[in-house]
Amino acid sequence: xxxxxxxxxxxxxxxxxxxxxxxxxxxxxxxxxxxxxxxxxxxxxxxxxxxxxxxxxxxxxxxxxxxxxxxxxxxxxxxxxxxxxxxxxxxxxxxxxxxxxxxxxxxxxxxxxx
Amino acid sequence: xxxxxxxxxxxxxxxxxxxxxxxxxxxxxxxxxxxxxxxxxxxxxxxxxxxxxxxxxxxxxxxxxxxxxxxxxxxxxxxxxxxxxxxxxxxxxxxxxxxxxxxxxxxxx
Numbered sequence: 582x583x584x585x586x587x588x589x590x591x592x593x594x595x596x597x598x599x600x601x602x603x604x605x606x607x608x609x610x611x612x613x614x615x616x617x618x619x620x621x622x623x624x625x626x627x628x629x630x631x632x633x634x635x636x637x638x639x640x641x642x643x644x645x646x647x648x649x650x651x652x653x654x655x656x657x658x659x660x661x662x663x664x665x666x667x668x669x670x671x672x673x674x675x676x677x678x679x680x681x682x683x684x685x686x687x688x689x690x691x692x693x694x695x
Numbered sequence: 696x697x698x699x700x701x702x703x704x705x706x707x708x709x710x711x712x713x714x715x716x717x718x719x720x721x722x723x724x725x726x727x728x729x730x731x732x733x734x735x736x737x738x739x740x741x742x743x744x745x746x747x748x749x750x751x752x753x754x755x756x757x758x759x760x761x762x763x764x765x766x767x768x769x770x771x772x773x774x775x776x777x778x779x780x781x782x783x784x785x786x787x788x789x790x791x792x793x794x795x796x797x798x799x800x801x802x803x804x
Contacts, residue, residue: 614791623796624739624783637790672738680787683729686738 583607585687587673593693594663602658602690606675613656614676614684615648617669624672630656631679663694698722699786701795709803714771716798718784721765728760729785729792730769739783743769774802 586605594600606613615627626640630650641647645664650656660667670691676684699720708714720728727746731739745751745758745767757770767786771778781797 624794683741689738
């Protein structure tokens with residue numbers, strides 16, 4: 582596609598529920614990244630994919646967080662048993678072939694846990 | 696020491712003036728450096744990239760890199776109200792970009 586597409590744009594969920602956030606990167610971009618940005622905070626790295634594999638999951642904050650990427654394209658970030666501290670904007674970015682040239686962000690998913 | 700530091704508080708500049716933003720980084724082997732602009736409620740947008748020491752100019756924006764001092768800066772000349780945003784410094788390393796917390800710029804008409 583022309584840009585990085587994320588869905589949903591907004592998600593309100595009850596504490597304890599599971600949520601799935603989707604990212605569709607720019608066509609041909611082999612690298613995909615998930616970050617989150619809490620109110621007034623910087624960008625926190627979560628996970629990096631190269632193709633379908635995730636060589637760097639070091640930023641995932643707990644085992645409630647998982648992500649996968651299929652077909653070298655779409656990625657899903659899943660948060661199980663959501664907590665209020667999970668409330669943030671979740672940003673996806675993609676690049677080719679890696680971060681050397683910078684990357685393009687999607688418009689983000691604003692997650693609110695109530 | 697944080698990977699990427701942007702220490703200045705909010706910066707208010709009159710319209711038409713120069714806004715100057717600074718960033719330091721800790722990883723000496725970093726090879727690429729970026730400035731992103733983020734409007735309130737929007738996602739970051741890449742505005743400048745720089746890979747070698749010296750200055751790089753693009754329109755009203757100039758990025759400066761000094762690898763020996765591990766220092767990156769951004770100058771915005773002839774600041775416009777539309778430049779009011781948060782500017783994020785980013786540095787490549789470990790297969791990803793590390794971001795500073797950003798500097799808010801407010802251009803006063």
